Structure formats: C-alpha cells, structure tokens
Amino acid sequence: MPVQETFYEVMRRHGITRRSFLKFCSLTAAGLGLGPEFAGKLAHALENKPRTPVIWLHGLECTCCTESFIRSGNPLAGDVVLSMISLDYDDTLMAAAGHQAEELLEQTIEKYDGQYILACEGNPPLNEDGMYCIQGGRPYVEKLRHMADHCKAIIAWGSCASWGCVQAARPNPTRATPIHKVILDKPIVKVPGCPPIAEVMTGVITYMIAFDDLPELDRQGRPKMFYSQRLHDKCYRRPHFDAGQFVERFDDEGARRGYCLYKVGCKGPTTYNACSTIEWNGGLSWPVKSGHGCLGCAEDNFWDKGSFYSAVTDFGVLGDVEADADRVGAILAGAAAIGVAAHAAVSVASHLSGSKQGSKENG
Amino acid sequence: MATVMETKHAPENQAAVYVFEAPVRIWHWTHTFSILVCAATGYLIAYPLPSVGGEASQHFLMGNLRLIHFISSYVFAIGFVVRLYWAFVGNRFSRELFLPPIFKAAWWEGLWYELRFYLFLTREQRKTPGHNPMAQIAMWLFNVLLGLVMIGTGFALYGEGLGLGSWADRLFGWVIPFFGGAQNTRMWHLMGMWLLIVFAIIHVYMAIRADIIGRQSSVSTIISGWRTYKDDLP
Structure with a gap:
C-alpha cells in the first residue's frame, strides 16, 4: 500500500465512478454547511492529498455508532467513506481477526506515525487497571493510550467516548471514562449521540480527512456545524410550544394532533444535535416525529438526570438521593414558612413577657 | 439598671438617619417586582x-410568557448593574449590600450578637442605622451571590435561543458546561427561584417583625428612606 495513494484513487479502486465521487463531494460540502465553492475544494483535496488512514477502536460500547455509520442515509456517502476508512482497522467491519488484526495496528503506527486519525467508539473502564475491557489479552485503556500516542487527532464517536454514557452512569462500577479524560495531549473532536447521526459521522470524518484539519468546535469540543443548535430550535413542533399546546399524556388529543412533547419530558430544549434537521435513516423520521420526546442522548450524563418523561428532572445535588429542584425548593420554602411562623410565635411571647419586665424596669 | 439607662437618654440618639437614597429604594421595589x-412566568415555563x-x-401563550420572563430578567439584571454603580457613588449604606466588612472583628461580634438575639438568647436590642451584620450576610448571599447565579444561568439559557456567538453566549455560554449541561443549568435556575422565595419569606417576616417589636423603623424605611427610632437611648 503506497503512502502516496489518494482518496480518489482508493475510491476508484473500489469501483466508484467519477460522477458518483463528484456527487459525493457536493453533497458532503452541503451537508457540512460549507459554501458552493467547497464542493470543488473537497474534490480537489480528495484527489490530491495522500489518504489519511483511520483506525477505528472499540472500547466499552454497544456498536450502535458503527450500526448508525454503516446505515448512512445516503448510501453513496456510506460507501465512499467506508471504502476510505475500512482499509485499516475496525474490528467490527474488517475481515482480519485475532493476531492478524492486532498486527495491523502496529503496521499502521510504523507506516503512518503521527499521521492517522484515531476514531474511538466507546470508552475505557479504568477500575481494576482496566480489566473490565480486555482486547487481544490486554486492557483496552492500554491499547487506546498506545494508539493515541502515535495518532494525529482523535474522533470520539458517540456519547460513550464523548461523555461516558450508560456504562458511566451512577455508580459507574467499572469507572468508564470518556476519551478526553484519558488522552490529554491530542486534539479531540466529540461527536456525541447514542448513536450519532450517520450523516453527521460521515460529514465529520470527511471534513477531517479532506481538509486535514479539525472542524470548528464549540466550547465542549463538538463540531459547530452539527451541534450549535438545540433540537428545540429547529423542531417542527416548535409552533405548538410557542402557542402553548402540549401533549399531556401519550394517549390524549394533543398527542394525536402532534402537539409539543415538552410536558411529557422531551429534552429537545436542552439537547444539542442535528436530529430535527438531518433526521434519521435518510430523513425518514426522528424521535419527536415518531411521537416520543427526545431523551437528550447527545448530552453529557443524560442517563443520570432523572425521568425521561418529566420536563423538570433530578440534578443529583444530594448525591444518590434523587431530588428535583422543585422538591428541594418546596421543602426549603415550607421549612422557611414554618420556621418564620414558629419564630413569630416565640417573638410575640417573648416580647409580651419582655415588655412586662421592661415596663416594671422603666417604672 | 434603670438608673444607668436613664442617664444615657439623649435627643441625638433619636435623630433620624437617611439610609436608603431614592435610587436604592427604586431599585428595591423594581427588583421585588421583577x-x-x-x-411566576418562570414557573409556568417549567410547568x-x-x-x-x-x-x-392563533396563539402565542408560551412565547408571550417567555417574552415577559425575558423582559423582567433584563429589568432584574440591569437593575443589578445600576445598583452596583450606586454602591460607588451612593452613601455609605449603599455599599453594605456588596461588601460585608468580614475583616472587622466588630462585625463578627455583631453577627454573634444578632444570632443570639434571633435565638431569644438576649433581650438587648441594638440600633443599626443600615443593615445589621446578619442582614448584611443574608443580603450578600441572596441578592449578590444568588442574584449573579440567576443572571449567569438565566442569560446562559437565553443565549441558547439567541445562538452560538450571540452576546449572551459569549458572555455567559461557559455557564452551561460549568453546571454540567443545559438541563442541569435549567434545574439550578429553577432551584434559584425557590431560594429567592425562601429569602423573600424570611426577609418580609424579619422586616415586619423588626418594625413591630424593634426599636427602629424598618418597613417605612424602604419606602421613605429614613431610619427613625422609637426611643432616645443609645
């Protein structure tokens, strides 16, 4: 495999026509929210740049990221990107197995030291020296650290790699830890979601390998092009929210009429993702469109924030005691009211006895 | 005992003090109203x-409730800034809200006294033209600290609607990851409402209590600005 091979050559070798390639370029440029001139720039980059290898590692995860990725709504994008990345290492998708597969990793390090992109699906558990996730006879965290040492940049696929997700939910017995808390010295792009949207994944990876750069990231390390708005901001049910029309129960008239799901716990107003615009499975649907509120799966720690069916949720102030702001607040306000009443009663009693004494003293 | 006290009678002890200047009073009532x-609107946004x-x-009910909430929040926040400005140019009492003199031993002694007073452990009643040390610390916690938390979380959430790169996002966007995400920020903002309710209950109670059984005016002071005294003892 010559280092000089370009993406375009790889794609052609995989039987993708030039026409399809150009279509892919314009589609991806549009998907990334780039201007019309970028379709040409993208094609130029893919035709001329040597192919960046991608290593796809799996830690503690459920493979839903891979499942989403290979079901990219645009089969073309899926094919193209898959042919670009599956060449190296992805233990779910590649043909090689066992020692042969593990050897590929060392070969990649030898050939492309400091040049490859490390795509991490899932996260490493750190408890018991990482023994809760063993691959090829050693803890996954060691493999991750080893591969990260030689990579150029890291993509943290999904909520597992980005935040921790289900396996990091309280009490997190294996101490599953998101990538950015384990690898501190490499640029990391977080692509959260459980799983992330396929088009978001192909978009991010194409941008990175085509422009040899990280996409613009927000404060929390997510690509702005897909994570700069909440679902709520572009939700097609938003007019019902603004009007004050809500589903109260899943079997009521409001649910039949497609009202806003906020009162039955939709986390759209607090979740940053592109579901309400890109949708899922090629624009077929997305949770709110199918009549169920958003769970907020792309948000940090979404699993530990209490009910999926309540707009007001727990926020874990009191450790393991489940408490939402209203319960704590009402208890505090009630205590204040009772305290004030009691204090007032004692004050009156004290004042009355005091004024008797005082009148005696002042004569 | 009585004779000792009688010797301290003096008309200057009963002289009224101008404590709350007009801008402070206007701020107090604007703040209350906001x-x-x-x-009210915030609760209806949560529920x-x-x-x-x-x-x-045909409707814009939620939209209008949120609009009223946002306008009222601006009143709260701008009021806070104006009040902060007044601490620089106002009289000495105008600074008490922001700077409890925690480095003065007398202040701590005063706090200890107030604690004993409110726990009915002493009958002695002191005169304080401005805020007593306990009131100062409560004002600082609930109006300065909690006020800033409400402004910070509030504008961070407001910035989510304005979008990335908006002034609210640039100034307050960091608050959201600080609280662990947008949902947590909302819940802390809601918690802040409850804490303000707790403060209001105790604040109103103490003000009325002081007015009825204390030696000095309280409720009328925040209306007229003048602290008057009921006796001429020190």
Missing part, C-alpha cells in the same frame, strides 16, 4: 399551563 414576575385549543397560529 422577581415576582420572573418567578406550562393546560394546552390552549385551536390552531397553533
């Missing part, structure tokens, strides 16, 4: 009213 409006009928295009 908290009431914010709490919306029953659905309205008809087409969505």
Whole structure:
C-alpha cells in the first residue's frame, strides 16, 4: 500500500465512478454547511492529498455508532467513506481477526506515525487497571493510550467516548471514562449521540480527512456545524410550544394532533444535535416525529438526570438521593414558612413577657 | 439598671438617619417586582399551563410568557448593574449590600450578637442605622451571590435561543458546561427561584417583625428612606 495513494484513487479502486465521487463531494460540502465553492475544494483535496488512514477502536460500547455509520442515509456517502476508512482497522467491519488484526495496528503506527486519525467508539473502564475491557489479552485503556500516542487527532464517536454514557452512569462500577479524560495531549473532536447521526459521522470524518484539519468546535469540543443548535430550535413542533399546546399524556388529543412533547419530558430544549434537521435513516423520521420526546442522548450524563418523561428532572445535588429542584425548593420554602411562623410565635411571647419586665424596669 | 439607662437618654440618639437614597429604594421595589414576575412566568415555563385549543397560529401563550420572563430578567439584571454603580457613588449604606466588612472583628461580634438575639438568647436590642451584620450576610448571599447565579444561568439559557456567538453566549455560554449541561443549568435556575422565595419569606417576616417589636423603623424605611427610632437611648 503506497503512502502516496489518494482518496480518489482508493475510491476508484473500489469501483466508484467519477460522477458518483463528484456527487459525493457536493453533497458532503452541503451537508457540512460549507459554501458552493467547497464542493470543488473537497474534490480537489480528495484527489490530491495522500489518504489519511483511520483506525477505528472499540472500547466499552454497544456498536450502535458503527450500526448508525454503516446505515448512512445516503448510501453513496456510506460507501465512499467506508471504502476510505475500512482499509485499516475496525474490528467490527474488517475481515482480519485475532493476531492478524492486532498486527495491523502496529503496521499502521510504523507506516503512518503521527499521521492517522484515531476514531474511538466507546470508552475505557479504568477500575481494576482496566480489566473490565480486555482486547487481544490486554486492557483496552492500554491499547487506546498506545494508539493515541502515535495518532494525529482523535474522533470520539458517540456519547460513550464523548461523555461516558450508560456504562458511566451512577455508580459507574467499572469507572468508564470518556476519551478526553484519558488522552490529554491530542486534539479531540466529540461527536456525541447514542448513536450519532450517520450523516453527521460521515460529514465529520470527511471534513477531517479532506481538509486535514479539525472542524470548528464549540466550547465542549463538538463540531459547530452539527451541534450549535438545540433540537428545540429547529423542531417542527416548535409552533405548538410557542402557542402553548402540549401533549399531556401519550394517549390524549394533543398527542394525536402532534402537539409539543415538552410536558411529557422531551429534552429537545436542552439537547444539542442535528436530529430535527438531518433526521434519521435518510430523513425518514426522528424521535419527536415518531411521537416520543427526545431523551437528550447527545448530552453529557443524560442517563443520570432523572425521568425521561418529566420536563423538570433530578440534578443529583444530594448525591444518590434523587431530588428535583422543585422538591428541594418546596421543602426549603415550607421549612422557611414554618420556621418564620414558629419564630413569630416565640417573638410575640417573648416580647409580651419582655415588655412586662421592661415596663416594671422603666417604672 | 434603670438608673444607668436613664442617664444615657439623649435627643441625638433619636435623630433620624437617611439610609436608603431614592435610587436604592427604586431599585428595591423594581427588583421585588421583577422577581415576582420572573418567578411566576418562570414557573409556568417549567410547568406550562393546560394546552390552549385551536390552531397553533392563533396563539402565542408560551412565547408571550417567555417574552415577559425575558423582559423582567433584563429589568432584574440591569437593575443589578445600576445598583452596583450606586454602591460607588451612593452613601455609605449603599455599599453594605456588596461588601460585608468580614475583616472587622466588630462585625463578627455583631453577627454573634444578632444570632443570639434571633435565638431569644438576649433581650438587648441594638440600633443599626443600615443593615445589621446578619442582614448584611443574608443580603450578600441572596441578592449578590444568588442574584449573579440567576443572571449567569438565566442569560446562559437565553443565549441558547439567541445562538452560538450571540452576546449572551459569549458572555455567559461557559455557564452551561460549568453546571454540567443545559438541563442541569435549567434545574439550578429553577432551584434559584425557590431560594429567592425562601429569602423573600424570611426577609418580609424579619422586616415586619423588626418594625413591630424593634426599636427602629424598618418597613417605612424602604419606602421613605429614613431610619427613625422609637426611643432616645443609645
């Protein structure tokens, strides 16, 4: 495999026509929210740049990221990107197995030291020296650290790699830890979601390998092009929210009429993702469109924030005691009211006895 | 005992003190009103009213509630800034809200006294033209610290609607990851409302209590600005 091979050559070798390639370029440029001139720039980059290898590692995860990725709504994008990345290492998708597969990793390090992109699906558990996730006879965290040492940049696929997700939910017995808390010295792009949207994944990876750069990231390390708005901001049910029309129960008239799901716990107003615009499975649907509120799966720690069916949720102030702001607040306000009443009663009693004494003293 | 006290009678001990200047009083009542409006509309944002009928295009109930909440929040926040400005140019009492003199031993002694006083452990009543040390610390916690938390979380959430790169996002966007995400920020903002309610209950109680059984005016002071005394003892 010559280092000089370009993406375009790889794609052609995989039987993708030039026409399809150009279509892919314009589609991806549009998907990334780039201007019309970028379709040409993208094609130029893919035709001329040597192919960046991608290593796809799996830690503690459920493979839903891979499942989403290979079901990219645009089969073309899926094919193209898959042919670009599956060449190296992805233990779910590649043909090689066992020692042969593990050897590929060392070969990649030898050939492309400091040049490859490390795509991490899932996260490493750190408890018991990482023994809760063993691959090829050693803890996954060691493999991750080893591969990260030689990579150029890291993509943290999904909520597992980005935040921790289900396996990091309280009490997190294996101490599953998101990538950015384990690898501190490499640029990391977080692509959260459980799983992330396929088009978001192909978009991010194409941008990175085509422009040899990280996409613009927000404060929390997510690509702005897909994570700069909440679902709520572009939700097609938003007019019902603004009007004050809500589903109260899943079997009521409001649910039949497609009202806003906020009162039955939709986390759209607090979740940053592109579901309400890109949708899922090629624009077929997305949770709110199918009549169920958003769970907020792309948000940090979404699993530990209490009910999926309540707009007001727990926020874990009191450790393991489940408490939402209203319960704590009402208890505090009630205590204040009772305290004030009691204090007032004692004050009156004290004042009355005091004024008797005082009148005696002042004569 | 009585004779000792009688010797201290002096007319200057009963001289009224101008404590709350007009801008402070105006701020107090604007602040009160904005908290009431914010709490009412904020609660209805967390727990919306029953659905309205008809087409969505005919109504803007949630939208208007949020609009009132945002306007009222601006009143709260701008009021806070104006009040902060007044601490620089106002009289000495105008600074008490922001700077409890925690480095003065006398202040701690005063706090200890107030604690004993409110626990009925002493009958001695001191005169304080401005805020007593306990009131100062409560004012600082609930009006300065909690006020800033409400402004910070509030504008961070407001910035989510304005979008990335908006002034609210640039100034307050960091608050959201600080609290562990947008949902947590909302819940802390809601918690802040409850804490303000707790403060209001105790604040109103103490003000009325002081007015009835204390030696000095309290409720009328925040209306007229003058602290008057009921006796001429020190």
